[in-house]
Amino acid sequence: MSIDTTTPPAPPAPATVGRRARPEPAAIPTSRILAVELRKMFDTRSGFWLMASIGILSVVATGATIIFAAREDLTFESFATAIGIPMNVVLPMLAVLAVTSEWSQRSGLTTFTFVPDRRRVITAKAVVTLAIGIAGMVLALGVGAVGNLVGTAIAGVDPVWNINPQEFAQIVLANEITMLIGFTLGVLLRSSAGGIVGYFVFSFVLPGVSGALASTQQWWADNAAWFDLNTATFPLFDSEMTGEAWAQLGVTSLVWLAIPLTVGLAMLMRSEVK
Amino acid sequence: MITIDALTKRYGGYTAVDHVTFTARSGRVTGFLGPNGAGKSTTMRAMVGLTDPTSGTATVLGRRFADLPNPGREVGVLLDASAQHAGRTGREILTLATRIVGVPRTRVDELLDMVSLTDEEAGRRVRNYSLGMRQRLGIATALVGAPEVLILDEPANGLDPAGIRWMRDLLRRFADDGGTVLLSSHLLHEIEVIADDLVVIGNGTIVAQGTKDELLATAGTLVRAEDPAALRAALSAAGLTIHASGSDAVRAEADLATVGRVAFGAGVAVTELRAADGAGLEEIFLELTAQTQREGVAA
Structure with missing residues (x-):
């Protein structure tokens, strides 16, 4: 560029007005960042209704199960399955928006000037998101449990509790994985629309592609769980997770979550917030 | 005090900010002047760590912004009043700010009062705010932690004349109290009346800097x-x-x-x-920036 000749020499420093002596402020504790990020999940209309929809949709799904399921199908598992469908959509949306709203709504300009260390903010968002996932699933399955009692009482059959604590934990884990997918997409794309579309592609388009492939390719049918996170997650909803199934879940999670998340975080740390 | 030293930001082959060096001193209002696209906002974003400079440094109160333990307590920043979640109320945005900075919640009402936002306005969602109201909210957010440095990018945009007058008085008091104010603008009159020092930027380079009186004398x-x-x-x-x-x-x-x-x-x-006739800053400003534009084409 040009060598600028019009610049006068910097003026001599005028006497500075006495700066108020101040003690150095304490660092922002992590608990405060967590509390603020949690609050930010609820304090907009869209955030509020997404949260509320966890409860609302569990009640709707439970009601639908009571109304439409055959008497002999009224088990806790069928309630949990019915509730799982909307949760599989709502929870990842929450995860996507937790990250992307800072960019799509541009509130990141404020967020990252109050807390310049973006790792702390993103980590807090991840912790809050996963905590909401656990709380949401416990609430949703709690609604399902009540539905099971009410539904079987109406139908006049004994309630069937065919989900043991381990299966319960596996269902929660499966939902946490879908939330992590949403979170990863949010970190990678930093755009609400992109993240949501990305999640639907992952969740609804890829399984179809994988299924089509499996129906024509025996090799893929046998080994898809080593490559496809959807396929690897599926056994979590069954009672038995074999050692191989855990290994497949670990491998696919690494490929689908750990690597993209690491890349996305590296990009996010250096990206410009505009 | 803000110190910018040889700050450079390149985007591919395009140099948005080229070896920018200046100091904004405490007790003074420093006006950062330049036409649109001159590099003001990029420089200011680099100051607060939102943009990674290609080279050079920017320090606030002697440290990199990112190294400040609780930046909101020392530096108030307003880069874009529209950059707020449209679905939050003004009050909620200030509440979040008080929480993260760690000041009592009673500060929210103090700030609303300070920037003349009514209770009813504070309860509205920001999507329904006028630009002037957003600026007031943004200034309130910057002031949450009672900082000693203010970095404001085009804070007078959208303010009515009374609002501009109000902001001028607020910034004057802030500087007289020993604070450092850096404010950017492409509107010369605003800066002319409030700034003590001026830094003029054109095409990414500083084309003039000094006290306002010195720069006016050069006309x-x-x-x-x-x-x-x-x-x-x-x-x-x-x-x-x-x-x-x-x-x-x-x-x-x-x-x-x-x-x-x-x-x-x-x-x-x-x-x-x-x-000299028309010796206002405008003439210098247009002259200086026109010159860099020509140099930019020639280069």
């Missing part, structure tokens, strides 16, 4: 004499650069005292001696 002196030829000869002999101004007046690139002394020394009877 020169208009002088008229009974004998224009003798006056021109005397000024030229004194080594001053002169320009004809009308039929019988001369604009000299020097301050009033110098021109007066030269005329007096040469025995030329002066009929008029004053700061």
Whole structure:
């Protein structure tokens, strides 16, 4: 560029007005960042209704199960399955928006000037998101449990509790994985629309592609769980997770979550917030 | 105090900010002036760690912004009043700010009062705010932690004349109290009335900086004499650069005292001696930035 000749020499420093002596402020504790990020999940209309929809949709799904399921199908598992469908959509949306709203709504300009260390903010968002996932699933399955009692009482059959604590934990884990997918997409794309579309592609388009492939390719049918996170997650909803199934879940999670998340975080740390 | 040293930001082959160096001192309002796209916002984002500079440094109160333990307590930042979640209320945005900075919640009402947002307005969602209201909210957010430095990008945009007056008084008090204010603008009049120091940027480079008085003085002196030829000869002999101004007046690139002394020394009877016509900052500003634009094309 040009060598600028019009610049006068910097003026001599005028006497500075006495700066108020101040003690150095304490660092922002992590608990405060967590509390603020949690609050930010609820304090907009869209955030509020997404949260509320966890409860609302569990009640709707439970009601639908009571109304439409055959008497002999009224088990806790069928309630949990019915509730799982909307949760599989709502929870990842929450995860996507937790990250992307800072960019799509541009509130990141404020967020990252109050807390310049973006790792702390993103980590807090991840912790809050996963905590909401656990709380949401416990609430949703709690609604399902009540539905099971009410539904079987109406139908006049004994309630069937065919989900043991381990299966319960596996269902929660499966939902946490879908939330992590949403979170990863949010970190990678930093755009609400992109993240949501990305999640639907992952969740609804890829399984179809994988299924089509499996129906024509025996090799893929046998080994898809080593490559496809959807396929690897599926056994979590069954009672038995074999050692191989855990290994497949670990491998696919690494490929689908750990690597993209690491890349996305590296990009996010250096990206410009505009 | 803000210190910018050889700050450079390149995007591929395009240099948005090129070796920008300046200091904003405490107790003073520093105006950061430049046309749109000159690099003001990029420089300010780099100051607060939102943009990674390609090279060079920016420190606030002697540290990199990212190294401040709780930046909101020391530096108030307003980069874009529209950059807020549209679905939050003004009150909620301030509440979040008080939480993260760690000041009592009673501060929210103090701040709303300070920036003249009513209770009803504070309860509205930001999507329904006018730009002026957003600016007020943004200034309130910057002031949450009672900082000693303010970094404001175009804070007067969208404010009505009374709002501009209010902000001017607020920033003046802030600086008089020992604080550092850096505010950018492409609107010269605003800056002219409030700034003590000026930094003018054009095409990513600093084209002028100094105190406002110094920069205004560089616009020169208009002088008229009974004998224009003798006056021109005397000024030229004194080594001053002169320009004809009308039929019988001369604009000299020097301050009033110098021109007066030269005329007096040469025995030329002066009929008029004053700061040059249109010597406002605008003329300098347009001149300086036009010059860098030409240089940019030539380069």
